[in-house]
Amino acid sequence: MFELGMAYKNFLMCIIIFVFCQRLGHTKKGQRIAYNCWLYTEEMILECFLARLDITLLQLKVPPNTTNISCMHSQLDNANLFQSHILQSAASIEFVNLAYNELTELPEEFFKSNRNLTEINLRNNKLATVPRNLFQFLKELRLIDLSNNFLTSLSGDTFAMNPKLQIVELWKNQLQFVSEELFRNMKEMEKISLSRNHLEFLPSNVFMDLSNLQDLYLFKNKLKCLPSTIFYGAPKLSVIHLGYNNLQILPEDLFAKNMQVTNVKLWANKLTCIPKILFENHKDLESVNFLLRNWGIPINLRQRFSNNQAYNTIYDLQRLLQMYGNDTCIQHSCEWDKSSSTLDCSYRNMSSVEKLRNFCENIRHLKLNGNRLRDSTEIASLLEMQQEVRILELQNNHFSGKLNERMLEKAEYLSSIDLSANQITEISEKFFKYCPFLQVRFFKSYAHTVYS
Ligand SMILES: *[C@@H]1O[C@H](CO)[C@@H](O)[C@H](O)[C@H]1NC(C)=O
Ligand SMILES: *[C@@H]1O[C@H](CO)[C@@H](O)[C@H](O)[C@H]1NC(C)=O
Ligand SMILES: *[C@@H]1O[C@H](CO)[C@@H](O)[C@H](O)[C@H]1NC(C)=O
Ligand SMILES: *[C@@H]1O[C@H](CO)[C@@H](O)[C@H](O)[C@H]1NC(C)=O
Ligand SMILES: *[C@@H]1O[C@H](CO)[C@@H](O)[C@H](O)[C@H]1NC(C)=O
Numbered sequence: 107m108f109e110l111g112m113a114y115k116n117f118l119m120c121i122i123i124f125v126f127c128q129r130l131g132h133t134k135k136g137q138r139i140a141y142n143c144w145l146y147t148e149e150m151i152l153e154c155f156l157a158r159l160d161i162t163l164l165q166l167k168v169p170p171n172t173t174n175i176s177c178m179h180s181q182l183d184n185a186n187l188f189q190s191h192i193l194q195s196a197a198s199i200e201f202v203n204l205a206y207n208e209l210t211e212l213p214e215e216f217f218k219s220n221r222n223l224t225e226i227n228l229r230n231n232k233l234a235t236v237p238r239n240l241f242q243f244l245k246e247l248r249l250i251d252l253s254n255n256f257l258t259s260l261s262g263d264t265f266a267m268n269p270k271l272q273i274v275e276l277w278k279n280q281l282q283f284v285s286e287e288l289f290r291n292m293k294e295m296e297k298i299s300l301s302r303n304h305l306e307f308l309p310s311n312v313f314m315d316l317s318n319l320q321d322l323y324l325f326k327n328k329l330k331c332l333p334s335t336i337f338y339g340a341p342k343l344s345v346i347h348l349g350y351n352n353l354q355i356l357p358e359d360l361f362a363k364n365m366q367v368t369n370v371k372l373w374a375n376k377l378t379c380i381p382k383i384l385f386e387n388h389k390d391l392e393s394v395n396f397l398l399r400n401w402g403i404p405i406n407l408r409q410r411f412s413n414n415q416a417y418n419t420i421y422d423l424q425r426l427l428q429m430y431g432n433d434t435c436i437q438h439s440c441e442w443d444k445s446s447s448t449l450d451c452s453y454r455n456m457s458s459v460e461k462l463r464n465f466c467e468n469i470r471h472l473k474l475n476g477n478r479l480r481d482s483t484e485i486a487s488l489l490e491m492q493q494e495v496r497i498l499e500l501q502n503n504h505f506s507g508k509l510n511e512r513m514l515e516k517a518e519y520l521s522s523i524d525l526s527a528n529q530i531t532e533i534s535e536k537f538f539k540y541c542p543f544l545q546v547r548f549f550k551s552y553a554h555t556v557y558s
Contacts (some may be wrong), residue, residue: 140165142180152196154180160208163187172196175203182207185216194219203227205251214239225249229275232256242267251275253299262287270294277301277323286312294318301325301347308332310467314339325371326350330491331466334436338363349395350374354402355435355464358383368392373410378402382431391420404430437461452476452499459488468494475524479503482510490516501548502527509533515540522546 136144142157143166150173152166157180159166164187168175175196182188182204193199197219209231217223223244229251238261241247247268253275262285265271271292277299286309289295295316301323310333313319319340325347334357337343343364349371358381361367368390377400385391393412400408407430411423438461440451447470451462456477469492479485482505489495493516506529514520520541526548538544 139167143177145169150174151176152192153177156180159188160184163191166192168192168196170195170197173199174201175199176201177204177207179206182209185209185212189213189216193217196220198222200246201225204231206230209233212236212240216240217244220244222246227251228255229253230255234258236260236264238264241265244268245270247271248294249273249275252279254278256280259283260285260288264288265292266290268292272296272318273298275299276303277325279303281305284308284312286310286314289313289316291315297321297323299323300327303327306330306352307466307468308336310335311339313337316340317342319343321345323347324351328352331355331464332357332360333466334359337361340364342366344390345369347371348375352376355379356381356384357436357466358434360384361388364388366390369394371395372400374398375400376402379432379435380407380427380430381435382427382433384427384431385420385424391423394420394423406430436464438465440465442467446471447494448473459484462488463491465492468492470494471497471499473499474503475499476502480505482513486510486513486515489514493518495520497522499524500528501525504528505530507531509537511536512540514538517541518543520544524548 135148136146139145140157140162143152143154143162145152145168147169150171152168152172152175154177157177159177159180159182163184175192193216199220200222202223205227209228210233212233214237217240221243224246225248233252233255235257236252241250241264245267248270249272250265254277257276257279259281265274265288269291272294273296281300281303282305284300284305289298289312296318297320302325305324305327306329308329313322313336316339320342322340322343322345326349329348329351331353337360341363344366345368350373353372353375354377356377356379361384365388367388369392373395377396380403385394395410396403396408397410406426409418411418411420413419438451439454440449442449447468449465449469450473452473453476456479458481459474459479472492472495479500480503495517496519498517498520501524505525509530511534514537517540521543522545530549
């Protein structure tokens, strides 16, 4: 008890000293307008730090010429009141920093009076969502920081009206999915961070037309694979952080359009294959990290390569890639039609779909006819990776006897399945219960259609 008490006192002392120094640091003349809130009229700044805006918000008054509002760690929880009482009167603010507060939601009109905003910091709040129109009038916006909130999704047009965005911080949220529209047409974008989210897949064109993007942080997600063209639209990429994901293979042309790449982190993935030519023409490369957990690649490659060290330089990386790298990591020979999202692997003499596990586009129509497939459990795990499949063609394969009753468990959107011309003798009642949209089923050697 005593120890705890002491620790608590020390903690309080630290905070007091910290706040005191904060105040001392201010040479500008301020007027205290509420508990731990100051107004600096000459500099046109409102600043609260460790204030109690849950209680004292109405004591604040800001002149219309205010340009900066910074209210951090101040227990702000009433967004509506902050809007009507502060933001509306300080119409010309350019910078607003509301980090480390208790905001759980923001009204759509929150920034409607503040059309000259260039930087918005909302990190470390409790936002589970932001209205899709929240930023719609902010033509001058250059920075948005929404990191360390509880965002589970963002509408694809959230930033559609902010063509001047340069920095978007979205790290440490709970995003499972990023719309391919989210960063569309942002010619000035320099840095995007999506680290520490729950992303498993990225749409292949999510970084399209980001001609100025230099830093991309995707650290600590659950990425299973990367479409080979994912970085094609961002030719100036320099720093790419992909550490701590679940990547198994890298397409050999992954960085083919990113000739200015300097720093690539791929540590703590599950790599089993690195293409020889991954960095073939990358003259600016300074550092590449393949350390930790990448058990499937030779130890010589499972290293950090950097020009700032005596051995394992980028020159060594190139040499070792020639020795231990793979010619290709993409092993299937199927045809991909992007416009219809169809993957055609028919008549390829395949006895397993193992090689499709790293196929990184969302397949809607999967053709596997005329192969030698026999393992329905393996199909189940492929469908777990490919949950968008609508049409599944498996006719004329070697399935026999009873099918795994959970083969379609993850194929939630399946509307049509063709298993005709196999030797299936039994299908469990539960087999179809996972597929509410299933309308067409072909089973025997003749077509037997059931409309349900
Ligand atoms: C901003 O407005 C306040 C009050 O309206 C005024 O006292 C102050 O001088 C103004 N600041 C500047 C820099 O114009
Ligand atoms: C306002 O805030 C921005 C961003 O925090 C800062 O760069 C700028 O110097 C501030 N302006 C003034 C007058 O303090
Ligand atoms: C925004 O900035 C422009 C140009 O500096 C200025 O004319 C306009 O009055 C500002 N708007 C507001 C609401 O302060
Ligand atoms: C990649 O090459 C290594 C040897 O350098 C080999 O053991 C491994 O099986 C290859 N992986 C693939 C997917 O071809
Ligand atoms: C199909 O694959 C099997 C085993 O890999 C092989 O024995 C057979 O010759 C192949 N058939 C054709 C037509 O390529």
